[in-house]
Amino acid sequence: MKRFEIIVALVLSSTVTLHTQAQPVPQNARQALLEMFFSKTPGTMEKHLPEATRAALRQADGPGLAMLQQFSMMSSQINAQGQQFQTFETGPTLLAAEDARVHSKLEITVERDDLQGDEDAIEVSFHAYKDGQPQNSYFMPRLTFVMKQEAGIWRLNELALAARFGLADPEFLKQMLAGMKQRQSVDESSTVSSMRVIETAEITYAAGYPGRGYTCSLSELDGFGSGQPSEHQAMLIESGLASGRKNGYIFTLSRCDGTPASKFRLTGMPADSSAGLRAFCSDESGVIRYAADGKAATCLSAGKPLQ
Structure with a gap:
């Protein structure tokens, strides 16, 4: 009898383990944002747009779809220009791109990641370097991506651009x-x-x-x-x-x-x-x-x- 109980316990444990492994980890807003712009899989840009936007672009037919395809190939375009880039799903850096030919580097850093229910506001800043030295330090643009869950998918719902100029910067x-x-x-x-x-x-x-x-x-x-x-x-x-x-x-x-x-x-x-x-x-x-x-x-x- 004890042996039977042990076998049943093992079977139940295995079933729970397999069920747990079969459940994929939900994608967070930051991962969706990176996939949207830098995935090599066709259609990821459209996937992360609101349904209303997707419908409008489909009605536009040629021009709308062409625009989507151009944005969705951003990673391929960067590689074609000889730039090496890396994206990060965690940490302060979202993207780092470097062009060894001209000794330039671009970093996109996460300034704020504010998750509120089914909405996540991700604010990023841009930093350019040439020969290791910061470029245009007086111009400090920031872009906020407001991601919102729709039908179980994080979609880009809003964009906000802010720029600061250091008027006293030498x-x-x-x-x-x-x-x-x-x-x-x-x-x-x-x-x-x-x-x-x-x-x-x-x-x-x-x-x-x-x-x-x-x-x-x-x-x-x-x-x-x-x-x-x-x-x-x-x-x-x-x-x-x-x-x-x-x-x-x-x-x-x-x-x-x-x-x-x-x-x-x-x-x-x-x-x-x-x-x-x-x-x-x-x-x-x-x-x-x-x-x-x-x-x-x-x-x-x-x-x-x-x-």
Whole structure:
């Protein structure tokens, strides 16, 4: 009798063990998120979208499904670009990707994993490195994935993006100043080109209308599309420049004294005096000068020749 009881106990124990082994461990929200974006199995992106979203994308047919397929192949795209990446189902790091060719690295870290019933908000931050040094440390984006259980599957229900800028960060200030200087250089280069166009037009005008000499009217150097060239519409410069304003600068002609006029003055001054741009000036000599304070009067009286 005792032997029979032992056999029954063993059978029951084995049955319970097999039943336990047959029950898969439920997938958590973080695992679902990783599967959604980085699984090599087709269809995992769509699997973790809400039913309403899936239905809408199916109605869109070609474009919708193509978009899903593009996102679902993210891991393959990363590998194709020569980057090695690793995902983590636990711990502070969600993903680490490295490209040994350019010595760059990207880390996505989990800042918050807040499980509330059938909803889990996973907040992540992004950190880029180049040669081991943090890049764009002043820009700190964070993305929150709100996962929600639907029909027993964790689905991506909401996305929230937040970004912080460290306005006092030295690297941010350095790049901001560099960008401003580059834009100033472009504006000033364009202005110098416009000055030369007007100078050339003045010389051509004086040669074509010797009875007038130089003109102090930019509109008289304009006139495209209005019949034949004349001293009132010489068709020598485009209308935008003839308006006297271009690329943030105001152009002015003056001192066309005498008949025929043998002299002229040309100035190009920033429309915004606080922009930190230089003023430019010239005359019949063709020498362009500049004033660092952005004032036309300073340029005319004490301008330095442009090198």
